Amino acid sequence: MKLKKSKYLHNVETDCWVILEDDRTGEWIKIHKEWMDILDKFLIEELDEKEALNRFEDNEDKEYFEKLITLMKKKKFLIPVDEEEKAHIEQVYIAVTNNCNLKCKHCCYDASALNEKKCDLSTIEVKSIFDKVIGLSPDCIAISGGEPLVREDIIELLTYLRQQFQGKITLSSNAILITEKNVNAIYDLVDSFDISIDGVDEETCSRIRGKGVFDKVINIINMIKNIGDKRICLSMVDELNQIGIKNRYVSAGA
Numbered sequence: 250m251k252l253k254k255s256k257y258l259h260n261v262e263t264d265c266w267v268i269l270e271d272d273r274t275g276e277w278i279k280i281h282k283e284w285m286d287i288l289d290k291f292l293i294e295e296l297d298e299k300e301a302l303n304r305f306e307d308n309e310d311k312e313y314f315e316k317l318i319t320l321m322k323k324k325k326f327l328i329p330v331d332e333e334e335k336a337h338i339e340q341v342y343i344a345v346t347n348n349c350n351l352k353c354k355h356c357c358y359d360a361s362a363l364n365e366k367k368c369d370l371s372t373i374e375v376k377s378i379f380d381k382v383i384g385l386s387p388d389c390i391a392i393s394g395g396e397p398l399v400r401e402d403i404i405e406l407l408t409y410l411r412q413q414f415q416g417k418i419t420l421s422s423n424a425i426l427i428t429e430k431n432v433n434a435i436y437d438l439v440d441s442f443d444i445s446i447d448g449v450d451e452e453t454c455s456r457i458r459g460k461g462v463f464d465k466v467i468n469i470i471n472m473i474k475n476i477g478d479k480r481i482c483l484s485m486v487d488e489l490n491q492i493g494i495k496n497r498y499v500s501a502g503a
């Protein structure tokens with residue numbers, strides 16, 4: 250196989266060493282300059298791996314070079330010449346609805362309350378958006394809204410995503426619509442939860458989200474925690490800074 254260097258690779262050279270680092274992942278290896286020169290020469294000559302290895306008369310050199318190439322391929326420092334490199338995307342948020350069961354004071358999505366519900370994209374349309382996003386190979390897809398759980402087809406959508414996507418799935422939700430009935434299904438379909446709670450107690454939460462929301466959400470979080478130890482992140486608004494900086498979030502693991 251003919252190889253080329255990843256376009257995300259950069260070199261830092263010292264007297265006799267070269268450090269190769271991948272800008273996307275921060276992974277690096279340090280190799281002797283002489284070996285770097287040999288590798289560069291083979292890449293310029295467009296030799297395939299076998300041809301390059303056959304150039305070595307000394308078995309130890311050959312073995313070392315083979316290990317080096319294997320390592321660089323594993324780290325994606327070297328890729329097939331005809332491979333097109335895609336940018337590394339960590340996370341894509343897909344807002345599957347602009348409707349919400351709450352009416353928070355600060356809502357940066359300007360979500361519509363359920364009594365003024367706006368028309369969502371159809372199930373097929375959302376699935377086709379999933380397909381396009383999956384094609385970009387992100388590490389994680391976060392399903393958000395509005396409130397994603399107001400969609401009647403949310404389990405169908407999450408099931409489809411789980412079947413098609415190998416990466417991580419996060420559910421960004423206010424959690425209110427997670428119930429004893431659907432919690433297990435949702436838990437099985439996602440890798441983590443990103444729950445907005447917007448307060449540290451009933452008083453602070455109710456100023457933003459309305460009365461009774463805080464305890465409800467805490468109970469739901471406990472219900473999720475009773476199933477297993479999947480990651481739950483809580484986000485909240487810094488109320489003091491709402492004027493001027495409306496959407497300032499603080500996240501904490503739970």
Ligand code: SF4
Nearest residue numbers: 349351353356395423
């Ligand atoms: S829960 Fe989120 S989407 Fe719904 S109104 Fe509050 S901030 Fe907006």
